[in-house]
Amino acid sequence: MKFATKVIHAGIEPDPSTGAIMTPIFQTSTYVQAAPGDHKGFEYARTQNPTRSALEKNLAALENGLDAICFASGLAAQDAVMKLLSSGDEVLAVNDLYGGTYRQMVRVYGQWGLKSRFIDMTDASKVAAQIGPATKLIWIETPTNPMLSIVDIAALCAIARERGIMVCVDNTFASPYLQNPLDLGADIVLHSATKYIGGHSDVVHGCLIVKDAELAQRLHFIQNATGAVPGPQDCFLILRGIKTLHLRVQRACENASAIAQYLLTHPKVSKVYWPGFAQHPNHEVAKRQMRMFGAMVSFDLHNNTEENARQVLSSTRLFSLAESLGGVESLIGHPASMTHASIPREERLKVGLTDSLIRLSVGVEDADDLIDDLEKALDAAS
Numbered sequence: 001m002k003f004a005t006k007v008i009h010a011g012i013e014p015d016p017s018t019g020a021i022m023t024p025i026f027q028t029s030t031y032v033q034a035a036p037g038d039h040k041g042f043e044y045a046r047t048q049n050p051t052r053s054a055l056e057k058n059l060a061a062l063e064n065g066l067d068a069i070c071f072a073s074g075l076a077a078q079d080a081v082m083k084l085l086s087s088g089d090e091v092l093a094v095n096d097l098y099g100g101t102y103r104q105m106v107r108v109y110g111q112w113g114l115k116s117r118f119i120d121m122t123d124a125s126k127v128a129a130q131i132g133p134a135t136k137l138i139w140i141e142t143p144t145n146p147m148l149s150i151v152d153i154a155a156l157c158a159i160a161r162e163r164g165i166m167v168c169v170d171n172t173f174a175s176p177y178l179q180n181p182l183d184l185g186a187d188i189v190l191h192s193a194t195k196y197i198g199g200h201s202d203v204v205h206g207c208l209i210v211k212d213a214e215l216a217q218r219l220h221f222i223q224n225a226t227g228a229v230p231g232p233q234d235c236f237l238i239l240r241g242i243k244t245l246h247l248r249v250q251r252a253c254e255n256a257s258a259i260a261q262y263l264l265t266h267p268k269v270s271k272v273y274w275p276g277f278a279q280h281p282n283h284e285v286a287k288r289q290m291r292m293f294g295a296m297v298s299f300d301l302h303n304n305t306e307e308n309a310r311q312v313l314s315s316t317r318l319f320s321l322a323e324s325l326g327g328v329e330s331l332i333g334h335p336a337s338m339t340h341a342s343i344p345r346e347e348r349l350k351v352g353l354t355d356s357l358i359r360l361s362v363g364v365e366d367a368d369d370l371i372d373d374l375e376k377a378l379d380a381a382s
């Protein structure tokens, strides 16, 4: 099955008791047994729920995996991956990533003796030298957040495989439509389904997709033993969002391309970060591992004060000032004070995340209207 067919059909069967074409919301906590142990495969809803199971089958298909495990949020999914490790182990993570990922690794797992190091992974050949005997997990986010650098997934997975190290790719920014890390050698794909997969800014959800049955079993065990499961209503909303994933991401990428080109020519804009530019340092890798170049665009201003950025941020009318990304509506954000506020300023500046950096999540509106909105907001900047 091709992607556009999978989003509609993979894992989805009409309800056997009624023929309902849409997967019902099984709003139940338990299931009746005919005799002790004589049940239909469902015992208790933390462990199994049919709405969740349908979603897990669908997600596994979208990432060309064997199995998926769904969670109450993207960070709950990350938490389950971290629980595969033991104290004394080390995570080697990309140094430009979601602020909450950094916060969980450092402030929650740090105090349990799990070390995390954050390094530049844009040159894969330099990563091998950073791997130590305690390194058990490599954590990739690509495109990175918010600088939109690209990490070569296949090259890093090859380095990790030689050394028996697990690789988890946070694929939230790309979505399964643009990039499938399991095909490139990754062991685990993580999504904050809150973003493109759900796509309508109406639900918080996370998932892991794997291709190895034993790893899937360990993660299902952690999911059941620690309990961060999503409710059936949320699973239904994610399933509903997925049906248009390919259409939404396609349009959002086209819009982002038009906006990135527009910003590049604007006299008040000093830098535009978008992997679709031929001059982007990792453009060739992006072309190889992504179907399109994504709908996230970051840019900086010549007058690079936070005050000047704030001027732009509070002047857009279509781009709403908000955290998050990946919805049908366009959002504008200020990483330094919003999504990345939990990362120390020195760490931020090292990757180019200045006080004036602005991040766009481009939605599926009309591109001309979006450009017009940015033009007016930039008029307000000095």
Ligand SMILES: *Cc1c(COP(=O)(O)O)cnc(C)c1O
Residues within 6 Å of the ligand: 073, 074, 075, 076, 098, 100, 101, 141, 145, 170, 172, 173, 192, 193, 194, 195, 204, 205, 206
């Ligand atoms: C939002 C986000 C997360 C966290 O997901 P939640 O659903 O908010 O818990 C993780 N990684 C990336 C790249 C994100 O954008």
